[in-house]
Amino acid sequence: MRAALVIAGRILRQRLRDRSAIIFAVVTPLGLALAFSMLIPNEFSSFHTSFVVVDQDGGHVAKILTDDVLGAIVDAGVADVQTGTTEAAAAESVRAGEAGAAILIPAGFTAAIETGKPAQVTILGGEFAVSLEVARSVVSRFASDVGAAQLMIATTAATGGTVDATTISQAQAAVAQPGPIAVTDTATEQFQANLATFYGAAMAIMFVFFATQYGSLALLSDRETGTMPRLLAAPVRPASIIFGASLAGLALGLVSMTVLWIATTLFVHASWGSPPLVALLILAAVVAAMGISTLVATLARTPRQAGGLNAIVALSLAAIGGVFIPLSQAPEGMVMVSQITPHYWFLRGINTLAASTSGLGDILPSILVLVGMGLVLGGIGLARARRALVA
Amino acid sequence: MTVTTDLGPDEAAASAAEPAATPTATPSAKPSASVLSCRDLRKSFGSREAVRGVSFEIAPGETYGLLGPNGAGKTTTISMACGILYRDAGEVVVAGRPLDVGSTEAKAAIGLVPQDLAIYPDLNARENLAFFGRLYGMGGRTLATRIDEVLEVVDLTDRAKDRTEHYSGGMKRRLNIAVGLLHRPRLLVLDEPTVGVDPQSRNAILTSVEALSAQGMGILYTTHYMEEAERLCDRVGIIDEGRIIAEGTRAELVALVGGEDKVSLTASGNLHTAAEALGGIDGVQGVTVHGGGLDLLVHGARRLLPGLLEAASRDGVSIRSVEVVEPDLEAVFLHLTGKALRD
Secondary structure, three states: OHHHHHHHHHHHHHHHHHOHHHHHHHHHHHHHHHHHHHHOOHHHOOOOEEEEEEEOOOOHHHHHHHHHHHHHHHHOOOEEEEEOOOHHHHHHHHHOOOOOEEEEEOOOHHHHHHOOOOOOOEEEEOOOHHHHHHHHHHHHHHHHHHHHHHHHHHHHHHOOOOOOHHHHHHHHHHHHOOOOOOOOOHHHHHOOOOHHHHHHHHHHHHHHHHHHHHHHHHHHHHHHHOHHHHHHHOOOOHHHHHHHHHHHHHHHHHHHHHHHHHHHHHHOOOOOOOHHHHHHHHHHHHHHHHHHHHHHHHOOOOHHHHHHHHHHHHHHHHHHOOOOOOHHHOOHHHHHHHOOOHHHHHHHHHHHHHOOOOOHHHHHHHHHHHHHHHHHHHHHHHHHHHHHHOO | OOOOOOOOHHHHHHHHHOOOOOOOOOOOOOOOOOOEEEEEEEEEEOOEEEEEEEEEEEOOOOEEEEEOOOOOOHHHHHHHHOOOOOOOEEEEEEOOEEOOOOOHHHHOOEEEEOOOOOOOOOOEHHHHHHHHHHHOOOOHHHHHHHHHHHHHHOOOHHHOOOEHHHOOHHHHHHHHHHHHHOOOOOEEEEEOOOOOOOHHHHHHHHHHHHHHHHOOOEEEEEEOOHHHHHHHOOEEEEEEOOEEEEEEOHHHHHHHHOOOEEEEEEEEOOHHHHHHHHHOOOOEEEEEEEOOEEEEEEOOHHHHHHHHHHHHHHOOOEEEEEEEEOOOHHHHHHHHHOOOOOO
């Protein structure tokens, strides 16, 4: 163990001295994480839009939509609602990007509802697809509630009941109230890391491969420069030499991810979650990255070749693993494939931790998969490295 | 470069107690209390047999040379002798302890100076020495003191804090040797240490090896330079195509060739009379007269030379120059293999 620590210390000293590890493992990912979180609109994490409503009807059913239903959205902080005068002005407002969508209530809307005739609300969408979808969802739900009220009134009449002002008033109140059944999107709740957290974590897991590679690259460098025979001739077991290099990779990986964790938390208000659990997840991710880097290095003959190969593997796994685009927007098949990458499991763990109620049990699958990947792939790599040293 | 290295009391006693080995020109020579014993080492790379049954032993204070052309199997042999390489067969014992790739005790007795520069260019001399010293279990004040000593030995004290990438080739070679000496090994293995070295540094290295040997360190020295083997080595193993084809002292190996020394006298005067007189001297095998002087074939030219010159002068011959050509290890190698060392 002493020899391994001596070797790890020497590798760390060399890497810090040439600054390559600092640039690849800390400066670059931190810069990219900050840039991504500042440049990309934060639409996914704290959605807010505005609607313009043109009420050409003015009846009480229309008012339920404008005041009660849309009012609830305003109260929730999801949207602002402006009142438009004409359809053309509303359309222009949407085109100009001043409103995310326009909701047009035609004249005779209330009368049509009250007489059981078809009625229509028009929605105009602009370049923000999410705003259009939100407007459509709100109005669709209102239409369903109105339909339910109409059905209640029709049923009352058909069964010989009296449809009087009280009955109609009750139906209108029912429409204005929140639905009796609340559908909670558990997936959305689970994956609620904000953009700063997502890109901080994504850059961390992508660039940790560049940090952990320095351990195995040191072994290749020792072989190339001629220092390996002297290491092997020393009273040190070959396994200690490899273990020492792995320790250096582990240390660099931990430093890289920890710096990103702290920096994004301090500077862009990323929220990675409970520190002890984040630390566990980071350790597991570094083990996985180290295992893959070690195996990749054994496929190369020179440090330069290994560095190139490692970069290809790191970027490919990052692309598949959802580092560049959140997997919530990827096709289902892509999500399946992404599960072969450590990136998927790490980001899944981080997203899970973003829910304040998450505990160790929630991220345990991610930790187990990451550590398993690291041990299996790293084990194969270490065996290959040992054989190559003293073949 | 001057070399002083302290041996421990055990080593010094062992060195003093053991008489110089008396090897013969056969691979069976076995110095007692050897610091290194290699028996029947074999190693193949794929279908190519790099080393085919190499055996030799080195006594404390003895310098043993492995002489052979490039590709003869020298580096593979010492790699197995140092536990760097797994061997297919054979046995290595260092300072009484069996050695394998994972043997830490036996390896602690070895100081290796590889053919390639085995130092880190982005570390300075002191950092290089400290790193390797710690691998040998050294530390603290002991290590710091020893680093100062070896830096003094290789004359790098003034440049100890400079990164070695800024060193000259000779300085790097000297540091390469210093690392091998740092932990006071009982066996120093030098693999072609003078390749690519300027004449001045080369001479300094050879002088240091002589000094280390005189202090009782066992030395295994591989080279394809015949002159180095002749100057340094108490015994030489001539290796070719993975086998030691002859082993012994220089004289023993030369005797294998069975040749005589050639003495060429550039002279004038009554050469034929002188030739008759010289031919009668015991040890002279033949005398040839030519326009510029006399050529003699003799056994033991160095011993006979004063008498030969006196006899020639007595017969009125005026001698302007003398050249003695003795059979050397190059000739031995040529004789045994049919090819030159540098082929």
